[in-house]
Amino acid sequence: MPGLFAPYEQFARWCTERVFGLDPASRLGSSVEFFLYDVPKVLTLLLAVSFAVGTLQTWLQPEAVRRMLEGRRLLFGNIAAAVTGIFTPFCSCSAVPLFIGFLKGGVPLGVTFSYLISAPMVNEVAVALLWGLFGWRVAAIYIGFGVALAIAGGTVIGLLRLEKWVEPFVWEVPAAAGGVAELTLRARIAEGWRSSREIFGKVWPYIVGGIAAGAFIHGYVPEELVMRWAGPGNPFAVPVAVLLGVPLYANVAGVLPITEALAGKGMPLGTVLAFTMAVTALSAPEMIILRNVLRPPLLAVFAGVMTAGIISVGYLFNFVL
């Protein structure tokens, strides 16, 4: 989509030259221009994407998703669950009630996992940031690989028949039916706007901070340094990026702008994608929460399948595509 962000580019150039009197080719000037271009662009996209997702989400409340996935067979159910997950991001504090509710509602374990992988990984903040920082193609590739990984991960867990490693109390909870309120279109849009403002309010300081750090890297960190540590010549860059991503949960907004600056200096895109997936899908707090319903062997299988999958995505992208 060329041209969409041209006004932002002109604004950044104009501010850098006229307001700050800096040469965009200088170190400080290129940092300032980078910052002034990225911040408004990413914040605009964040508002737009989270508004769209927040509105669409009202048609896909978890109740409705559960009814749709009830008793679905392997593979077809996994595909439906992973695709639905794109539009229904949820906070990791809801992972456990969702897990119990889905299983009790008759959604198979593997299908439940596809949803649990896809929903937090393909979330509006990550998509808006990837779009703003790397372009819509990269955002689309991320969504595609994220959905593929959720389908594969859930299918593997489903085929292994690991129900015995779900904490027994989960099966003993009596099934409950909650009602879903029908909303008018107006109420749906209001809900989208509300969720968009909420996300924006929570995330913007991380974005501004992250872009400031990225702008510094852009202007001051030498390319050779990035190439040596994170460039295509380092075969371990992908697994290291994945390991670094695990403790950075909820800070995808702060760390992605830094990876953009690193990518600008030679870090390959597959490494960026793997890192983003690790931040969103392999978070330590979520693992701790899931421990409430998964016995350690199942938790280990889940973490192992995800780690292997994310690293494969990184390598596949860097070396094959």
Next chain:
Amino acid sequence: MKIQILGSGCKKCNQLRENAEAAARELGLDFEIEKITDFGEIARLGALVTPALAIDGRLKLAGRVATPEELKPILAQG
């Protein structure tokens, strides 16, 4: 009436609790607030996403922090 706040104890649940308390007090209701953090209990009440709010064991709202204004009609219905 018993107003039940369902959630693992994150910031959002506390916010919902405060809003529910404010709304109930403004309506002049006779109420007590119960916090439910046990995952089995949350699921038994039928909440798939938290924070959620139930009144006397019936789920009324799930997945978001409603404002006191939004909560008033829900609480008034009982």
